[in-house]
Amino acid sequence: MSIERLRLHALPVAVLLAALLVVWYAAAVGMNSAGAIERVLTPKGAWHWQDLISATLNMQRPILPAPHQIAVDLWSSIADWPLTSPRNLLYHAGITAGAALTGFAMGVMLGLLLAICIVHSVTLDKALLPWIVATQTVPVLAIAPIVLVILGSLGLTGLLPKATIAMYLCFFPVTVAMVQGLRSPQRLETELIHTYSATRVQTFWMLRMPASLPFLFPALRVAIAGGLVGTIVAELPTGAQAGLGARLLTGSYYGNTLQIWSALIMASVLGIVLTAAVALLEYLVVTRRRPA
Amino acid sequence: MSRLRVPGTLGMLLSLVPAGLAIFQPFALQGVDPIVVLPVFQGVGLLIVAVLLAAAFKSLETRGSLVRSLELIALVGLAAGLLIAARPSGDSAPGSGFWLLLLAVLFQARTSVQRLAALDGVPSLSTATAALFGAWGIYFWQVLIRAFDVPKVLLPAPTDIVVALFEHAGTLGGDFVQTVLKSVLIGYTLGCSLGIGVGFAIDRSPFLQRGLLPLAALTSTIPLVGVAPIAVMWFGFDWPSKAAVIILMTFFPALVSTLAGLQSAGKLERELMHSYAASANRTLLDLRLPAAMPFIFSALKVNATLALIGAIVAEFFGSPTSGLGFRISIEATRMNMPLVWSAIVVASIVGSALYAVLVHLERRINFWHPSIRSR
Numbered sequence A: 001m002s003i004e005r006l007r008l009h010a011l012p013v014a015v016l017l018a019a020l021l022v023v024w025y026a027a028a029v030g031m032n033s034a035g036a037i038e039r040v041l042t043p044k045g046a047w048h049w050q051d052l053i054s055a056t057l058n059m060q061r062p063i064l065p066a067p068h069q070i071a072v073d074l075w076s077s078i079a080d081w082p083l084t085s086p087r088n089l090l091y092h093a094g095i096t097a098g099a100a101l102t103g104f105a106m107g108v109m110l111g112l113l114l115a116i117c118i119v120h121s122v123t124l125d126k127a128l129l130p131w132i133v134a135t136q137t138v139p140v141l142a143i144a145p146i147v148l149v150i151l152g153s154l155g156l157t158g159l160l161p162k163a164t165i166a167m168y169l170c171f172f173p174v175t176v177a178m179v180q181g182l183r184s185p186q187r188l189e190t191e192l193i194h195t196y197s198a199t200r201v202q203t204f205w206m207l208r209m210p211a212s213l214p215f216l217f218p219a220l221r222v223a224i225a226g227g228l229v230g231t232i233v234a235e236l237p238t239g240a241q242a243g244l245g246a247r248l249l250t251g252s253y254y255g256n257t258l259q260i261w262s263a264l265i266m267a268s269v270l271g272i273v274l275t276a277a278v279a280l281l282e283y284l285v286v287t288r289r290r291p292a
Numbered sequence B: 001m002s003r004l005r006v007p008g009t010l011g012m013l014l015s016l017v018p019a020g021l022a023i024f025q026p027f028a029l030q031g032v033d034p035i036v037v038l039p040v041f042q043g044v045g046l047l048i049v050a051v052l053l054a055a056a057f058k059s060l061e062t063r064g065s066l067v068r069s070l071e072l073i074a075l076v077g078l079a080a081g082l083l084i085a086a087r088p089s090g091d092s093a094p095g096s097g098f099w100l101l102l103l104a105v106l107f108q109a110r111t112s113v114q115r116l117a118a119l120d121g122v123p124s125l126s127t128a129t130a131a132l133f134g135a136w137g138i139y140f141w142q143v144l145i146r147a148f149d150v151p152k153v154l155l156p157a158p159t160d161i162v163v164a165l166f167e168h169a170g171t172l173g174g175d176f177v178q179t180v181l182k183s184v185l186i187g188y189t190l191g192c193s194l195g196i197g198v199g200f201a202i203d204r205s206p207f208l209q210r211g212l213l214p215l216a217a218l219t220s221t222i223p224l225v226g227v228a229p230i231a232v233m234w235f236g237f238d239w240p241s242k243a244a245v246i247i248l249m250t251f252f253p254a255l256v257s258t259l260a261g262l263q264s265a266g267k268l269e270r271e272l273m274h275s276y277a278a279s280a281n282r283t284l285l286d287l288r289l290p291a292a293m294p295f296i297f298s299a300l301k302v303n304a305t306l307a308l309i310g311a312i313v314a315e316f317f318g319s320p321t322s323g324l325g326f327r328i329s330i331e332a333t334r335m336n337m338p339l340v341w342s343a344i345v346v347a348s349i350v351g352s353a354l355y356a357v358l359v360h361l362e363r364r365i366n367f368w369h370p371s372i373r374s375r
Helices: A002-044 A049-056 A067-079 A089-120 A122-127 A129-135 A140-153 A159-182 A187-195 A200-234 A244-253 A257-289 B009-022 B045-059 B066-085 B096-118 B124-148 B158-167 B169-204 B206-221 B224-235 B239-262 B267-275 B280-316 B324-333 B337-365
Strands: B026-030 B036-039
Touching: A002 A049, A002 A067, A002 B206, A067 A089, A067 A257, A089 A122, A089 A159, A089 A200, A089 A244, A089 A257, A122 A129, A122 B096, A122 B124, A129 A159, A129 B124, A140 A159, A140 A200, A140 B280, A140 B324, A140 B337, A159 A200, A187 A200, A200 A244, A200 A257, A200 B206, A200 B224, A244 A257, A244 B224, A257 B206, A257 B224, B009 B045, B009 B096, B026 B096, B045 B066, B045 B096, B066 B096, B066 B124, B096 B124, B124 B158, B158 B169, B158 B337, B169 B206, B169 B239, B169 B280, B169 B324, B169 B337, B206 B239, B224 B239, B224 B280, B239 B280, B267 B280, B280 B324, B280 B337, B324 B337
Parallel strands: none
Antiparallel strands: B026 B036
């Protein structure tokens, strides 16, 4: 049974990933060949196609680095330097993750608070919710440089400005999903708890909050992904010293493609880890609440 | 007719407390060494208090209706307008009377939004409520920025932004052409059509679907925008690099939604088509494509925002000397905040307009869908 499932689900993914690797190597050879011929092979004199391939896959500053080069670069940055060194990518990932998680926590708090206010007030529902939905269609990330300048001139640098931008991207999905979730109890349930003469607070904790959890967690997954993007973008314009966004920027300044790709892979891994953490939280909370 | 709720009367009456207190307070303080005090009762202040009083009386009528609410809003708006017109400016600073009157206006503004929100009926009323709320937000933004004399670097007043919008209309127009008409439109069209096309192409291959779907779903957790520096290296500073980032960002949502949409036709309908001996192409055209349209449109709407974000962020990494993202980042370092804000206004208008066009298109195409028929 499990082998059947493995064949059905893991095999296609594995085949596609292998195909991707082959295409990547082919593209690396193709895109780097002009530079390799000009800088590596021609000075040495005569060369064969074997030399060309090995040269294209091991260049100092390739246009497209080969996957094994990125893996080696990532590994050497993690293994050869202590965790506190700015040469270690885990150090940068930690800084970015810290800001993203701080912003995520702030954004979820703000989103929950707004959703609770909106659900309990007709005025806010009609006046504020349309604006929150409308801002979803606006490129909020454009506001990042402004937030950085404003907070910078107030003397705040480092973690807080980044977390503020991450918060800004996190609270929209939470608010919208929670307004929907807190309203999801049906008329029957609402009337039942009304006949028990439950107060508003009791209704909230016993009916609305549990009913909204299935809506909350998908929103949290969207929010953490958005928060990470927000943090990385926030690290760009300041000339920040540390963080994955800063690594991307310095890499692009100095034409160090390997550094860019390593930072990019690290950011992807961080995104997957953070989302998996939220999924784990969902598993723990939702299964614990489910009646035995 | 059922009894309509008329909330906020208490707020209106409470607003009379600061309004009454304001009468004998200084409205503005003029000059520096001999400070000249302009009392509220000598100028337009008394008129404002009278209008506030009239609005409070108006709010006492217990039968709410649209006309009455509009009259109330007009009165509160008049008071607010008079206050902003008489606002101490130049070398005079606002006195305690001004602040008390502003507090009274705040109370009444709150009630005016509550009254409008309490009216049930046509859906355009909710739009009006949101618009009124937004208008009050801009009003207090303007008044507070001016009254506290906040430096423009921190936060420009709305009027500063509007002025910058008109002053730099030519520059912003060029940025609009560069970012929206070149990068966004080309990247968005290519990315979405590629995603939808690949979705249709692998419709008959469950193997490829099972392989691609997990990978495509995984990309939503990855900050794809980070490929911007690589795209700039490969495709140069001009719009092709931005379009490439947008293609990558919009491709996967379009693909995932198309695949999900094509699977969404119900079993009953499929079996009906089967019983008609419909060919696979016929089933695709007549059943599964229409069923997929709502999914595809939701991806198109998500992608519209993603495309704008992609273009703007990619321009942070390097661009020719135009583009909305370039303008935002370069003017932010020059501390020319009104221009930055007006660039953001342009980007927001573009985002909302794209979204509105897509919603309109969706209503024309998915007219049969329950969520649209119910409106």
